[in-house]
Amino acid sequence: MFVYLRGTVVGHQSEGGHRCALILEVNGVGYRLLVTSHLLQQYPPRPEVVQIFTHLSIREDQMLLYGFASAAERDLFLRLIRVNGVGPQMALSLLDTLPLPELVQAIVSGNTRRLSRAPGVGHKTAERIALELKAALSAWRQEMGFTTASSGLPSEAVREELELTLLALGYSDREIAAALTAVGQTTTLPNNSDPEAWLREAIAWLSANT
Amino acid sequence: MFVYLRGTVVGHQSEGGHRCALILEVNGVGYRLLVTSHLLQQYPPRPEVVQIFTHLSIREDQMLLYGFASAAERDLFLRLIRVNGVGPQMALSLLDTLPLPELVQAIVSGNTRRLSRAPGVGHKTAERIALELKAALSAWRQEMGFTTASSGLPSEAVREELELTLLALGYSDREIAAALTAVGQTTTLPNNSDPEAWLREAIAWLSANT
Amino acid sequence: MFVYLRGTVVGHQSEGGHRCALILEVNGVGYRLLVTSHLLQQYPPRPEVVQIFTHLSIREDQMLLYGFASAAERDLFLRLIRVNGVGPQMALSLLDTLPLPELVQAIVSGNTRRLSRAPGVGHKTAERIALELKAALSAWRQEMGFTTASSGLPSEAVREELELTLLALGYSDREIAAALTAVGQTTTLPNNSDPEAWLREAIAWLSANT
């Protein structure tokens, strides 16, 4: 029924486990939006009016509002919760794990390893997500303007090695994805060059940006 | 519960197939209204405040808002969805195919051929619509001030022939209806005169107005 | 959830039969309130902001708003719809038939004849209303400040005769009740004096005020 709210972020709220909520005031009404922790970082409490894209979920005894940074993020959320066995919280957990283009890439490329790193997502569910959404998301991401070209990124094999190392160093999936994208854009490292070079550059970027 | 919203059109959204939505902001809340494609053309995104008539459909797990250009259009929509086998999307599809007075005329006159040209409307459903709504709409259209006089329009036989030709030339039902009404109002062609004269006038109007 | 709306009356709408609705705009949202015809007369479309007391009725597939001139009228409505066999439309019909104090008086005094003059209210339902609400309304009307003293009014017998005559002359229950109250307040006619005197005064008032 409504697809976004424009108001001021007045607070954040932990809801137990990975669940968190953002409180948005719109004309004297304080809305509680269930969101990703990533979105909380993007929208600290501040007087400026912001626009948050929403999905209203209606159940027999409850109305829940989910909040997203963009219409594309909300649309992906809606596609995810239509997959059998994927509820709203698991969809938020997936959205929280990787930047949108990378999450779509992981689904389209069937990278169940990366998908199942999201809290609560098992291997089987990851496979079902990839199976059910692969085709639709290939077309969808063109509409959304997500470049599929992994030109700047390391090859899958190199990437896998890098991820294992960087995860072991305590970086999150989202930080690693951001680092590899940045390194890909700011260096001329070929995507299948030796992992050490990528690792050095990635750690340098992560130290400066996290 | 609410019969219209007054706000600014901030965007259009395709919803797959013939489905489309208009995003209307009212006091910081972005409402999603399922509408006809014709209405989208009438209401491009613009800063001015517009009034859109609404119907709130409540289901166990979803609240959907439908939007209309007038109270009459919404009322016809409400009558259509009470016909067995006609859902909201089919009703929108009918409203999208013909201008309101012509759609009412087609129902009252039992013109199932014209009704079943709306995407998704089969011959049987068209018959049922005419059967169930014919009587009520005859009275209703007087209240609404729709002239029933088909004085300016070509006779049914002539019209049928024109429609087939103009449809074959790629014009939509709605464009053809608009053209015939315009020709009827701006020329003195008698309604049962030979189709060629009507065809020439109609094509001239369509070339200038589409 | 909400007990009143403050906005501008932008239109009236007939809903078939005795049903009618008032359209109230509040912050760009046009609410449809199912009301009594009496309330429509009290609130013609005008730019001033008015306050209308509301009851939100929620069903599986519909949310309906009912509108009232006062909190007391709404509260009586809520008591009436709890009586077995009395739905919202019948409750509105009762509220439309008599001014609030007289309606309460008719219930408390078990005057089923007057109650069953409301469209749709049969004798049995009138009896059940009186039976179920008599005790509660006796106390309630004190809280509401409705004078029970029928000092100014004609006795029950005289009143009954007057009502039959005035109804036959085409006046409504509500007009008759208003006339008898006015005559009671502006004349010194004893309440059991002969009906002719009351009839002359009532007809004089009705000719001047309807």
Add this chain to the structure above:
Amino acid sequence: MFVYLRGTVVGHQSEGGHRCALILEVNGVGYRLLVTSHLLQQYPPRPEVVQIFTHLSIREDQMLLYGFASAAERDLFLRLIRVNGVGPQMALSLLDTLPLPELVQAIVSGNTRRLSRAPGVGHKTAERIALELKAALSAWRQEMGFTTASSGLPSEAVREELELTLLALGYSDREIAAALTAVGQTTTLPNNSDPEAWLREAIAWLSANT
């Protein structure tokens, strides 16, 4: 869906029994909030805008809004209604009986005697509340910053004797709790000193403050 409303208190409403409601106007909409009588005292009708924390309860045929003075009070309410056999009214009744820190202390310390003094709360329900919430509330109250130190308060034995006497004198639980807290903060009475000294101080405070 929404966690607070910011508006003006326009009235109070008794709802029968212990039930009471506060009417809050927000942008022309008069919301009815079911609240504790204590909250009514805190929020008399006044033109200033106030913030009331809310819980929206949705049932098949009704939407009810509950109002609270703080997010903590609402959160405790939500925990209470998850206890088997505790409905919204009983939760409000508990919140009405003791100030929040004392209510939490009574639950955490399993003081079923004090809990079952709330209207409608039997001994068994009090036990179940303590059993189900004790652990969670011990942690929660740290987050909420409720001091658990009962340093300023009389010992449990002394307190029990005081409560019986003061209740017999007609003071409410909430008044007694406020008095003992005040005496504990403004005197140096040791918490296990003889009850008479506490009684004299408490009665002096209550005479001055109620």
